[in-house]
Amino acid sequence: MEDLFMKSMLADYGAETLKGIHNYIPDKEPKKYLYNLISDYPNRGGKGFRPGLCIAACVAYGGKKEDASNSAICLELLHNAFLVHDDCEDESYIRRGKPTLHEMNTNAIAINIGDAMQALALQPLLKNRQTLGDKVSLSIYSEIQHLVLESVEGQAMELGWRKDNVCNLKEKDYLQMILKKTCWYTCIHPIRIGAIIGTKGKINPDIFNRLGYFMGTSFQIQDDVLNLVANEDKYGKEICGDIIEGKRTLMLIHLLENCKASEFKMVKKFLSLPIKERKQEDAIRILHLMKDYQSIDYAKKTSKYLAGGALKEFYTIFSRLPETKDKKLIESIILYMINRDY
Amino acid sequence: MSNKKKEPFRKTLTDDFLNAIKNEELLSGAQKVVNSAVNVLEEEIAAGILAAKKIEKKIIDVEDIRSDPDDLMNRIRRDTHEAVDLFLDALSAISKQVGNLASSVDKETNSKEKPVSETKRESTVTLLETEQPLKPGQLEVFKFTLFEDSEKLTKMKLQKSHLIGPNNRIINSRALKVIPKNFNLKPKEEKEISIQLKLPKNALPGNYNAFISDANDNIINVLLKIEVI
Structure with a gap:
């Protein structure tokens, strides 16, 4: 029931945001290799996590959901722009059950589409001035600027680790990278922005940092676990794709910290090869090693601990607010993470 | 039992x-x-x-950067700073105007009270307005939230002005009910304030403004704006 409630509310807010995204796409040329492709990823349907958190935080704090809609559109457009660029950078093949944008076109076209999406994401922020006034709009603008910078810094960290084939990472490095690459833009800023709008700028948004961080890290670890254990059709990405891409997940870091020297050497050699030369059977071998060394179980447990931390933060911050569906939505996302059995 | x-x-x-x-x-x-x-x-x-x-x-340290006027990058930076300066000037002018409006409403309606004292903290004006015009006799409720982000307990005493309309037309402040009126805000505490407006049946058409503020400090400034048809 909890899952159904969460999924239907996220789908509802996601659908409204998607409609808003379509409104911001110019109806002009060049269409074939630009404007027609901008809505491709958003149309494939994501979880609607970011707009959901932003709108829910706004309404939970007494705002109207319409007041958060422009910011939700901006967040979702930026998220999809990041995905387009990430897929090029990671050389991924599948996104949300279909070939990635650069696979369907070219790298150059995909990068250009990502750039256009980032530029279009600024438009709803300007529109905020009409509905929220200058002060609140400026503070949301500065939230978004921080979000983009943190995300690219996190991406740079991980791309650098892959380029230099860094294999001696610790859990702390992972937590730092994921804070930057995922948490700010997936959870921390959407909640902060929603609460700023709901309180008309009267709240100190720093109170949500821990909540968003714990939620974001738990969410990312679970997503990485799914890449190893899920059914490809259901998951929408290639299984073991993260191993092939050399993504520095918590499972990989745990394996490299705990395996024998000979196994460490084998994994390091695999990761030193260009992505297209990495073989599926070697990725499967690494997956088995992760199972043998209980790296996947360790990651599952860690994600639940962090979701527990998020639940505690949630009750501390939100318990004083009236019981609303939107407050319940945020709680149900955390409970979903705690009770997830993949 | x-x-x-x-x-x-x-x-x-x-x-x-x-x-x-x-x-x-x-x-x-x-x-x-x-x-x-x-x-x-x-x-x-x-x-x-x-x-x-x-x-x-x-x-x-922008003056140092501006010292070489022939450098293209410096010119771009200077222009950017000037644009930011202009924006900030416009913003402060708007804030000043809103502040003047707020204090004039306060003076007109509450001349016997002490003038608003200076505060070390930044004071802001929040605008509350209805989406639709109101009819005489209509009841409307406005809500806003206060959050104490300092580490001190703050005593609040909210006061209200009359609703001032065109040609100094007045709707008595009795039409407004502030709930709660007197309260303490603990550190990090959040409180929802509700303002109930019951328009008199004989209210005349026009745009009216009322001002809600904290009698102890000028940090809370709420401007209530309505249109009566």
């Missing part, structure tokens, strides 16, 4: 989780992970603040 039936205890998913974390081993593992995450977050935020301060310092 109450004849109310005792509700059977219903186990929820949260209960399952809370029961699970009673296990000591699990708790210490969770504590370790959560603490480690908190340390990373605190370090990152501190590093971010430091980086922002360094950028701020560079921007403040």
Whole structure:
């Protein structure tokens, strides 16, 4: 029931945001290799996590959901722009059950589409001035600027680790990278922005940092676990794709910290090869090693601990607010993470 | 004795989780992970603040940067700064105008009271208005939230002005009810304030403004704007 409630509310807010995204796409040329492709990823349907958190935080704090809609559109457009660029950078093949944008076109076209999406994401922020006034709009603008910078810094960290084939990472490095690459833009800023709008700028948004961080890290670890254990059709990405891409997940870091020297050497050699030369059977071998060394179980447990931390933060911050569906939505996302059995 | 039936205890998913974390081993593992995450977050935020301060310092030293007028990059920076200056000037002019309007309403309606004292904290004006015009006799409720972000307990005493309309037309402040009016705001506490407006049946058409402020400090300034048809 909890899952159904969460999924239907996220789908509802996601659908409204998607409609808003379509409104911001110019109806002009060049269409074939630009404007027609901008809505491709958003149309494939994501979880609607970011707009959901932003709108829910706004309404939970007494705002109207319409007041958060422009910011939700901006967040979702930026998220999809990041995905387009990430897929090029990671050389991924599948996104949300279909070939990635650069696979369907070219790298150059995909990068250009990502750039256009980032530029279009600024438009709803300007529109905020009409509905929220200058002060609140400026503070949301500065939230978004921080979000983009943190995300690219996190991406740079991980791309650098892959380029230099860094294999001696610790859990702390992972937590730092994921804070930057995922948490700010997936959870921390959407909640902060929603609460700023709901309180008309009267709240100190720093109170949500821990909540968003714990939620974001738990969410990312679970997503990485799914890449190893899920059914490809259901998951929408290639299984073991993260191993092939050399993504520095918590499972990989745990394996490299705990395996024998000979196994460490084998994994390091695999990761030193260009992505297209990495073989599926070697990725499967690494997956088995992760199972043998209980790296996947360790990651599952860690994600639940962090979701527990998020639940505690949630009750501390939100318990004083009236019981609303939107407050319940945020709680149900955390409970979903705690009770997830993949 | 109450004849109310005792509700059977219903186990929820949260209960399952809370029961699970009673296990000591699990708790210490969770504590370790959560603490480690908190340390990373605190370090990152501190590093971010430091980086922002360094950028701020560079921007403040703008005269040094402007010293070479032939340099293209310096020209771009100068233009950007001028644009920011213009924007800030416009913003402060707007704030000043709103401040003047607020104090003139306050003076007109409450001339016997002491003038608003200066405050060290930044004062802001919040605008509350209805989407639709109101009819005489209509009841409307406005809500806003106050949040105490300092570490001190703040005593609040909210006061209201008359509603001032065209040609100094007045709707008496009795039409407004502020709930709660007197209260304490603890550190980090949030309170919802409700303003009930019951328009008199003989209210004349026009745009009316009323002002709600804290009698102890001028940090809370709420301008209520309505149209009567």
